[in-house]
Amino acid sequence: MTVSRVINNTGRISEATRQRILAIMKEMNYVPNAMARSLVKQESRLLSLLIPDLTNPFYTSLARGAEDAARDLGYRLLLGNGDEDLAKEKEYIETVLSARVDGVLLTPTGDQSLAHLKKLAKQRIPFVLLDREVPGMGSDQILGDSREGTRMLTDHLVTLGHRRIAFLGGSRLVSTARLRLASFEETMAAHGLALPEGYLIEADYRMKEIDRQITALLAMPEPPTALLAANNFLALRAIRALRSLGKRVPDDLSVVCFDELEAGFVVDPFMTVAAQPSYDFGVMGIRMLVDRIQQKAPESWRKVVLPPVLHVRKSSGPPASL
Amino acid sequence: MTVSRVINNTGRISEATRQRILAIMKEMNYVPNAMARSLVKQESRLLSLLIPDLTNPFYTSLARGAEDAARDLGYRLLLGNGDEDLAKEKEYIETVLSARVDGVLLTPTGDQSLAHLKKLAKQRIPFVLLDREVPGMGSDQILGDSREGTRMLTDHLVTLGHRRIAFLGGSRLVSTARLRLASFEETMAAHGLALPEGYLIEADYRMKEIDRQITALLAMPEPPTALLAANNFLALRAIRALRSLGKRVPDDLSVVCFDELEAGFVVDPFMTVAAQPSYDFGVMGIRMLVDRIQQKAPESWRKVVLPPVLHVRKSSGPPASL
DNA sequence: GTGAAAGCGCTAACAG
DNA sequence: CTGTTAGCGCTTTCAC
Numbered sequence: 001m002t003v004s005r006v007i008n009n010t011g012r013i014s015e016a017t018r019q020r021i022l023a024i025m026k027e028m029n030y031v032p033n034a035m036a037r038s039l040v041k042q043e044s045r046l047l048s049l050l051i052p053d054l055t056n057p058f059y060t061s062l063a064r065g066a067e068d069a070a071r072d073l074g075y076r077l078l079l080g081n082g083d084e085d086l087a088k089e090k091e092y093i094e095t096v097l098s099a100r101v102d103g104v105l106l107t108p109t110g111d112q113s114l115a116h117l118k119k120l121a122k123q124r125i126p127f128v129l130l131d132r133e134v135p136g137m138g139s140d141q142i143l144g145d146s147r148e149g150t151r152m153l154t155d156h157l158v159t160l161g162h163r164r165i166a167f168l169g170g171s172r173l174v175s176t177a178r179l180r181l182a183s184f185e186e187t188m189a190a191h192g193l194a195l196p197e198g199y200l201i202e203a204d205y206r207m208k209e210i211d212r213q214i215t216a217l218l219a220m221p222e223p224p225t226a227l228l229a230a231n232n233f234l235a236l237r238a239i240r241a242l243r244s245l246g247k248r249v250p251d252d253l254s255v256v257c258f259d260e261l262e263a264g265f266v267v268d269p270f271m272t273v274a275a276q277p278s279y280d281f282g283v284m285g286i287r288m289l290v291d292r293i294q295q296k297a298p299e300s301w302r303k304v305v306l307p308p309v310l311h312v313r314k315s316s317g318p319p320a321s322l
Numbered sequence: 323m324t325v326s327r328v329i330n331n332t333g334r335i336s337e338a339t340r341q342r343i344l345a346i347m348k349e350m351n352y353v354p355n356a357m358a359r360s361l362v363k364q365e366s367r368l369l370s371l372l373i374p375d376l377t378n379p380f381y382t383s384l385a386r387g388a389e390d391a392a393r394d395l396g397y398r399l400l401l402g403n404g405d406e407d408l409a410k411e412k413e414y415i416e417t418v419l420s421a422r423v424d425g426v427l428l429t430p431t432g433d434q435s436l437a438h439l440k441k442l443a444k445q446r447i448p449f450v451l452l453d454r455e456v457p458g459m460g461s462d463q464i465l466g467d468s469r470e471g472t473r474m475l476t477d478h479l480v481t482l483g484h485r486r487i488a489f490l491g492g493s494r495l496v497s498t499a500r501l502r503l504a505s506f507e508e509t510m511a512a513h514g515l516a517l518p519e520g521y522l523i524e525a526d527y528r529m530k531e532i533d534r535q536i537t538a539l540l541a542m543p544e545p546p547t548a549l550l551a552a553n554n555f556l557a558l559r560a561i562r563a564l565r566s567l568g569k570r571v572p573d574d575l576s577v578v579c580f581d582e583l584e585a586g587f588v589v590d591p592f593m594t595v596a597a598q599p600s601y602d603f604g605v606m607g608i609r610m611l612v613d614r615i616q617q618k619a620p621e622s623w624r625k626v627v628l629p630p631v632l633h634v635r636k637s638s639g640p641p642a643s644l
Numbered sequence: 645g646t647g648a649a650a651g652c653g654c655t656a657a658c659a660g
Numbered sequence: 661c662t663g664t665t666a667g668c669g670c671t672t673t674c675a676c
Contacts, residue, residue, distance in 0.1 A: 004671060005646085012645055029444050034420040035357040035366070036669035040652045044357070054386055055586060060376050067376075067403055076417050079401035081389055095398050098356040122351050232587070239589045249589075264377060265554070266584055267561045267571075267592055326655060327662085334661050358653035362668045 007032060038100060047075045047289065048096040049282075050089065050106035054081040056233065058259050058278045059107070062130065065282025066105060073290045075102070082109055090116055097123055103289045105282075107131045110173040126292040128285050133175040140292060140302045142285045146179035146258075149274035149308035150228070153256045154187040156272070156310060157226045161318045162254065166199040166217055166224035168210075168234050177202075180230045180258060199224060207237050214241040225319035229257035235271060236261065239315070250317035258308070272316040274308040281306060329354060360422065369397045369611065370418040371604075372411065372428035376403040378555065380581045380600045381429070384452065387604025388427060395612050397424070404431055412438055419445055425611045427604075429453045432495040448614040450607050455497040462614060462624045464607045468501035468580075471596035471630035472550070475578045476509040478594065478632060479548045483640045484576065488521040488539055488546035490532075490556050499524075502552045502580065521546060529559050536563040547641035551579035557593060558583065561637070572639035580630070594638040596630040603628060 005011045006021045024030075038044040049066050051059040063079060070077040078101065082089040089109050093116045096104055104120060104127040117137045120127050129141040157165050167184045170177035181200070188195055198220055201213050217223060229235035235257035239249050249255050260275040284304055291297040327333045328343045346352075360366040371388050373381040385401060392399040400423065404411040411431050415438045418426055426442060426449040439459045442449050451463040479487055489506045492499035503522070510517055520542055523535050539545060551557035557579035561571050571577050582597040606626055613619040 014645060017646085029441075031416075031419045031445060033361075033422060033669050034417075035361050035422055036652090037671075038652090039355075039357050039361060039654090039669080040671045042652075054382050054389075055379070057377070057587070060382060064376055064403065064405075071413075076421075079403075081386065081401075083386075091393075094353075095356075097353045100355060100357055119351075123353060236587055236589065243589070262584070262588055265379070265558055266588055267558065267565070270589055332655095336661060339662080355653050358668090359655075360668090361653080361670090362655050364668075 044100050044102055045075050046078060046099065046101040047286065048078045048080060048099075048101045048104045048106075050080040050082050050092055050096075050104065052082045052084045052089075052107050052109055054083075056259075057261070057264055058232065058276065061264075061278035062107075062282040062285075065279035066286045067282070069283040069286035070290075073286065075286075075290065077286075082106075084109055086110075086112055089113060093119060097125065101125070103127060103293045105130060105285045105289050108134050110171060111135060111175070112173060126289060128289045128292070130281055130285050131176065135175070138301050140288050140297070142281050142288065142304050142306065144176070144276045144281075145305050145307050146176050147183040149258055149276070150180045150183035151187045152308065152310045153228050153258070153272075153274050154184060154191075156312065157228065157254060157256060157316065158191050158193070160226075160254065160316060162224075162226040163193055163319075164196075164199075164222060164224045165193070165226045165228060166201065168201045168203060168213075168227055168229040168238055170203055170230045170234060172202060176258075177230050184228060196220070196222065203234055203237075207234070210234075210237045211241045211244070214238055215245060218242075218245060218247070224253070226254040226256070226316070229255065232257055232259040232261040232271070232273070235315075249315050252320060254316040254319070256316050260311075263311075268314075269311075270314050272313045273311050275311055276308050277306050366422050366424055367397050368400060368421065368423045369608065370400045370402060370421075370423045370426045370428075372402045372404050372414055372418075372426065374404045374406045374411075374429050374431055376405075378581075379583070379586060380554065380598065383582075383586075383600035384429075384604040384607075387601035388608045389604070391605040391608035395608065397608075397612065399608075404428075406431055408432075408434055411435060415441060419447065423447065425449060425615045427452060427607045427611050430456050432493060433457055433497070434495060448611060450611045450614070452603055452607050453498065457497070460623050462610050462619070464603050464610065464626050464628065466498070466598045466603075467627050467629050468498050469505040471580055471598070472502045472505035473509045474630065474632045475550050475580070475594075475596050476506060476513075478634065479550065479576060479578060479638065480513050480515070482548075482576065482638060484546075484548040485515055485641075486518075486521075486544060486546040487515070487548045487550060488523065490523045490525060490535075490549055490551040490560055492525055492552045492556060494524060498580075499552050506550060518542070518544065525556055525559075529556070532556075532559045533563045533566070536560055537567060540564075540567060540569070546575070548576040548578070548638070551577065554579055554581040554583040554593070554595070557637075571637050574642060576638040576641070578638050582633075585633075590636075591633075592636050594635045595633050597633055598630050599628050 005013055006018050047070055053059055067077050080092045086109050107130045114134050114136055129139050169181045235255055239255055256272040258274050260273055261271045263269045327335055328340050369392055375381055389399050402414045408431050429452045436456050436458055451461050491503045557577055561577055578594040580596050582595055583593045585591045
């Protein structure tokens with residue numbers, strides 16, 4: 001049909017027929033069928049963003065960045081929520097695969113996401129990894145600086161006078177959790193500070209054990225005066241546990257963490273954090289992805305590292321003994 | 323192809339060929355093309371959820387409910403963020419129209435969304451309205467109880483001893499904002515309490531004016547001792563404004579609001595609220611939508627009203643004069 | 645400038 | 661039980 005030509009503004013059409021077609025389209029409420037078009041063009045102009053937790057402000061802010069960037073570049077964005085659940089992630093990957101999206105932006109659940117990513121790679125769907133790396137999988141990525149952020153937080157506590165600092169980490173199956181733990185150990189060593197047995201906690205998947213772990217920590221002969229949590233929700237759970245044990249933050253124990261918490265929708269932000277530029281994660285991720293799709297990217301994988309910023313707030317103070 | 327039959331598990335196939343096909347599929351990493359299938363089946367098994375603010379916990383919680391319900395019913399869910407922006411909403415509606423989703427779940431930006439909804443109706447795409455009504459548009463809907471919630475909050479303040487209560491409302495182009503204002507006026511009247519000129523504030527679209535409006539409120543000869551905000555972010559902005567004016571909450575002024583705030587990711591929830599069952603909004607919305615799609619619903623529109631729950635916390639207390 | 649023919653990957657309906 | 665034909669709504673490609 002000539003109709004197609006007017007819709008796509010392509011080829012030569014006389015203004016007369018052009019107007020006539022436009023009029024008829026309006027009259028019959030014509031809406032082009034994107035699926036039929038994608039089928040023949042072999043491109044959908046559809047991108048997919050998979051985040052691991054829709055309720056975590058870090059990821060919603062990231063999603064807004066991705067959305068804005070996608071719109072700017074003329075792509076639509078499908079949002080998906082993996083829920084930190086490998087099975088849901090798998091399901092979602094299968095969905096986007098059969099939906100024939102042009103590219104995928106995702107924060108993988110963890111190292112075990114490797115299998116899912118391989119599927120994407122095998123179907124030649126371009127993807128960009130956000131925030132977390134997956135060993136064994138080359139790809140474009142946007143990462144935070146876990147080493148630097150952890151160092152900032154640790155230094156902050158040391159500067160306040162803390163010497164006994166414990167670490168509450170996430171699963172070792174997640175790259176950021178590993179890096180933050182390693183950096184914490186390094187930084188403590190650089191300050192000549194000891195890391196007693198029991199100061200290094202690895203939270204289990206659903207954080208079920210945290211209350212017990214915190215209780216054990218405080219029952220030590222030399223309990224810590226500060227706690228560094230590897231992410232925002234971990235810190236939150238820790239503080240709840242501390243409160244239920246009658247401990248006050250920061251009076252009895254300082255708590256600091258990675259990732260912003262509360263700043264957007266709270267009267268009075270409480271937590272001292274190493275904040276990451278979450279919105280930019282989304283924007284840059286989409287740009288990198290679209291570059292790759294449109295083959296404007298170099299052959300080799302690209303990697304961008306976004307630095308964190310320390311926000312000192314009320315959850316950290318000098319140790320009680322000072 | 324016989325292939326189609328094994329994929330869809332339909333018709334009679336010998337186990338031998340069945341296995342052979344499965345093997346070949348695996349070998350060549352076959353992934354069915356959902357678009358091609360939708361094209362012929364005239365259904366996509368795709369639902370779309372449009373929320374007005376991705377960063378508002380009310381809507382993210384709602385989205386999780388919708389997601390879970392959609393998965394249960396065998397549908398995929400595309401998330402969209404309208405950003406309280408009529409233009410983005412329009413864009414999104416066009417997108418889902420051309421993507422040929424089977425149904426749409428949405429919280430309209432406001433009364434002006436009517437035009438967008440009419441487009442959906444004209445294309446015979448079933449949709450369910452969440453949280454906000456749109457005058458002139460019949461449809462299935464899941465609503466909160468704005469009257470009851472406002473009454474609860476007002477009664478709470480009156481019981482604490484407040485007599486001078488101001489109201490910070492949202493745009494009158496949004497049904498919930500209108501209802502909450504009306505219910506506030508009614509309830510105050512029922513208590514025999516006066517509503518001086520200036521006690522009723524309508525926040526503008528982007529809340530730019532709030533600081534000035536709050537300043538004016540406090541400069542009145544008889545300033546209020548309590549403030550009822552029509553939603554969570556409005557309350558937040560108000561409290562920020564109050565703080566910058568050196569006022570303390572609840573010591574100098576009590577503040578309460580509609581919608582949950584902070585409870586999920588904060589150490590110590592502060593705000594007294596009339597919380598709505600946001601997750602259930604999503605679940606019930608999807609169920610209602612799927613019923614409609616599968617024509618299990620009655621011809622007439624259905625409407626479900628979900629009651630709010632009062633959570634008394636720290637942002638409200640007796641008036642200073644007591 | 646405009647129309648006709650072919651085909652994207654799939655499934656419905658019918659043959660064999 | 662399995663293969664064939666046709667067509668979903670669109671965009672090529674190539675005639676006119």
